Each structure stands twice: as structure tokens, then as C-alpha cells.
Amino acid sequence: MSKTTADLLQGTLSVLILKTLTWGPRHGYAIARMIEDTTDDTLLIEEGSLYPALYRMERRGWIEAEWGTSELNRKAKFYRLTSAGRAQLRAEIAQWRRFSVAVEKVLATA
Amino acid sequence: MSKTTADLLQGTLSVLILKTLTWGPRHGYAIARMIEDTTDDTLLIEEGSLYPALYRMERRGWIEAEWGTSELNRKAKFYRLTSAGRAQLRAEIAQWRRFSVAVEKVLATA
DNA sequence: TAAGCTTACCTTGACATTCTAGGTATCAAG
DNA sequence: CTTGATACCTAGAATGTCAAGGTAAGCTTA
Numbered sequence: 001m002s003k004t005t006a007d008l009l010q011g012t013l014s015v016l017i018l019k020t021l022t023w024g025p026r027h028g029y030a031i032a033r034m035i036e037d038t039t040d041d042t043l044l045i046e047e048g049s050l051y052p053a054l055y056r057m058e059r060r061g062w063i064e065a066e067w068g069t070s071e072l073n074r075k076a077k078f079y080r081l082t083s084a085g086r087a088q089l090r091a092e093i094a095q096w097r098r099f100s101v102a103v104e105k106v107l108a109t110a
Numbered sequence: 111m112s113k114t115t116a117d118l119l120q121g122t123l124s125v126l127i128l129k130t131l132t133w134g135p136r137h138g139y140a141i142a143r144m145i146e147d148t149t150d151d152t153l154l155i156e157e158g159s160l161y162p163a164l165y166r167m168e169r170r171g172w173i174e175a176e177w178g179t180s181e182l183n184r185k186a187k188f189y190r191l192t193s194a195g196r197a198q199l200r201a202e203i204a205q206w207r208r209f210s211v212a213v214e215k216v217l218a219t220a
Numbered sequence: 221t222a223a224g225c226t227t228a229c230c231t232t233g234a235c236a237t238t239c240t241a242g243g244t245a246t247c248a249a250g
Numbered sequence: 251c252t253t254g255a256t257a258c259c260t261a262g263a264a265t266g267t268c269a270a271g272g273t274a275a276g277c278t279t280a
Contacts, residue, residue, distance in 0.1 A: 047230085076227085
């Protein structure tokens with residue numbers, strides 16, 4: 001099963017990133033590590049998915065970027081939530097729950 | 111996510127179809143209606159997604175088709191699960207649960 | 221001081237899936 | 251005989267993810 005779409009369901013990456021940023025500004029690499037750690041590597045965040053997602057979200061005004069220095073003294077771009085991003089997060093969480101409840105309804109039928 | 115609050119997450123349509131077919135052979139239109147009814151229209155199955163999905167699944171040997179007559183006396187193509195489809199269903203359910211548990215872990219963090 | 225590992229970012233192109241928006245045909249009901 | 255529901259089908263666009271590359275700088279260790 002598969003090469004594609006097995007690791008992440010399309011559409012969930014943004015909610016994961018937004019939620020991660022509620023803990024405070026983070027750079028991309030750290031966001032990926034946090035999600036992987038939290039899920040015991042069930043969700044693997046590929047960099048080829050991560051960075052394009054960050055650009056999309058920035059373009060849509062959900063997050064803002066600023067260059068800085070990482071904890072390990074490397075150049076890093078720190079993202080933080082905007083208020084639009086916070087609203088988007090609320091919407092996406094609600095959407096996710098509605099959706100997963102609905103899927104469970106189908107899967108749970110005897 | 112897109113304008114309709116009800117679109118599917120990529121990768122979930124097949125598990126929904128497979129599960130629906132455990133109730134017995136169904137034609138495409140009936141599969142869509144069942145999923146929509148079960149979820150109170152939270153999950154809307156577009157025909158442009160449904161029929162291509164059925165072909166993919168048939169090509170992969172998860173389901174088999176046979177022309178027949180619907181309850182309302184119309185020509186209809188009835189699909190039924192193969193044993194490969196049953197195995198696929200088990201795998202996809204397991205995958206879905208692992209995935210949704212992982213997403214919840216991220217979203218649930220205080 | 222060089223090699224190698226890790227951190228950190230970025231991009232291109234392929235790929236799968238879903239949606240939009242059409243279309244056909246049949247049957248039942250008004 | 252027109253309308254609405256049933257039932258199938260398809261082309262093309264849009265979207266998002268992944269694979270697979272790449273750059274560069276800091277740390278470690280030999």
C-alpha cells in the first residue's frame with residue numbers, strides 16, 4: 001500500500017503544523033521533529049511536504065516567518081501563528097473531528 | 111481545505127467503500143447513498159470520485175463487478191468484495207486507526 | 221584539519237486522488 | 251410529456267504529498 005498517501009492523509013498536514021505552533025514559534029525542522037516525537041514516528045513529516053506546506057500557509061496568512069538562530073546556533077526560519085491562523089486551526093480541528101467521527105460511524109457498523 | 115466542508119480526505123474513500131460492501135453486494139449509487147445516510151451527509155460521495163475509485167479497486171482485485179437490475183428495476187453494476195478486498199479492508203482499517211490516533215495525540219496536547 | 225554527522229532549508233517533477241462539470245439513459249409520477 | 255430520481259460514465263483541473271535530489275553551516279572526533 002503504498003507509496004503515496006499512506007504516511008499522511010492529504011489535508012491533515014496543515015492542522016498538525018498549526019497545532020504545533022500553538023506551543024510557540026518554531027522553525028520547520030523543529031515542527032517536523034515535534035510531530036514525529038509526539039506520534040512516536042507514526043506520522044513522518046517529509047521535508048518535501050513540509051516546506052511547501054509552510055509556504056502555502058504563509059501565503060494564506062495563517063503563519064508568519066522570521067529568520068533567526070536556532071537553539072543549536074544555526075540559521076533558521078521561525079514561524080508563528082497569526083490570528084487568522086488561530087481561527088483556521090479551530091476550523092480545521094472541528095473539521096477533522098467531524099470527519100473522523102463520520103468515518104468511525106461507517107467503520108463501526110456491525 | 112476547500113470550500114465544501116464535507117470533502118473527503120484523500121485515501122479514505124476506498125476504506126469506506128470496502129466496508130460498505132461487507133453488508134453484501136451493492137451498486138455504486140447505493141454505496142454512495144449508504145455512506146451519506148450513515149454519516150448524516152457529513153461525507154458526501156461525489157460521483158466523479160466514486161466511479162473512478164470503483165475502477166481502481168476492481169483493477170486491484172479488491173472488488174468484482176457484475177451487471178444486474180436494481181431494486182427499482184434499473185440496470186446497475188453490482189460490486190462485491192473479493193477475499194483480497196477483505197484483507198485490504200482489514201489493513202486499511204488498521205491504518206486508519208493508527209493514523210487517527212496519531213493525529214489526536216497531536217491535537218490533544220494542552 | 222579533514223571527514224563525517226546533524227541540523228536546517230529549498231526545489232523539481234512525478235504521482236495519486238478528488239472535484240467540477242459536464243454527459244447519457246431509463247423509469248415512475250404527475 | 252415533462253420532470254425528478256435513479257444509475258452510470260468521463261475529461262480535465264486542482265490539490266497535496268512524496269521521492270530525490272541539492273546547499274550550507276556547525277559540531278565532533280580522530
